[in-house]
Amino acid sequence: xxxxxxxxxxxLELLIxxxxxxxxxxxxxxxxxxxxxxIRCGRVxxxxxxxxEIEAKLSLVDYFLDQDRTILEDPVEELINKVRQQVEELRxxxxxxxxxxxxxxxxxxxxxxIRKLLxxxxxx
Numbered sequence: 001x002x003x004x005x006x007x008x009x010x011x012l013e014l015l016i017x018x019x020x021x022x023x024x025x026x027x028x029x030x031x032x033x034x035x036x037x038x039i040r041c042g043r044v045x046x047x048x049x050x051x052x053e054i055e056a057k058l059s060l061v062d063y064f065l066d067q068d069r070t071i072l073e074d075p076v077e078e079l080i081n082k083v084r085q086q087v088e089e090l091r092x093x094x095x096x097x098x099x100x101x102x103x104x105x106x107x108x109x110x111x112x113x114i115r116k117l118l119x120x121x122x123x124x
Contacts, residue, residue: 002068008046011065012039015058029057 002010019025022040026033038044046054051065092100103111 002070004066005045007068008051008065009039009042011067011069012036012046014069015054016040029054 016022016025016036019028022033022036026036029036035044039046046065052062054060055062055064103114106114
């Protein structure tokens with residue numbers, strides 16, 4: 001499990017990416033770029049007071065910097081891939097679309113007869 005120091009450092013890295021550079025982020029925070037660079041390199045830790053100050057200046061949710069986002073990345077990415085796969089499986093080719101459109105035009109009685117016929121082919 002990551003320490004709070006590592007988590008805050010990782011989240012600082014995300015903010016640096018979001019703002020494009022340490023310089024841009026430091027300007028938004030009104031902090032010296034050297035301070036952020038030292039935190040980024042691990043020479044200095046980001047304490048409680050600085051963490052809350054950064055969150056306030058950037059209008060982040062409380063304790064944003066204390067949340068380990070690496071825990072969330074893999075399951076979210078995995079879920080997105082599963083949904084993409086399911087969507088791909090649901091795509092119909094032209095013949096399937098024609099059959100489905102014709103099937104939708106049938107009465108319930110006719111649909112039941114078609115399902116029974118299909119079942120008899122599947123059982124073969």
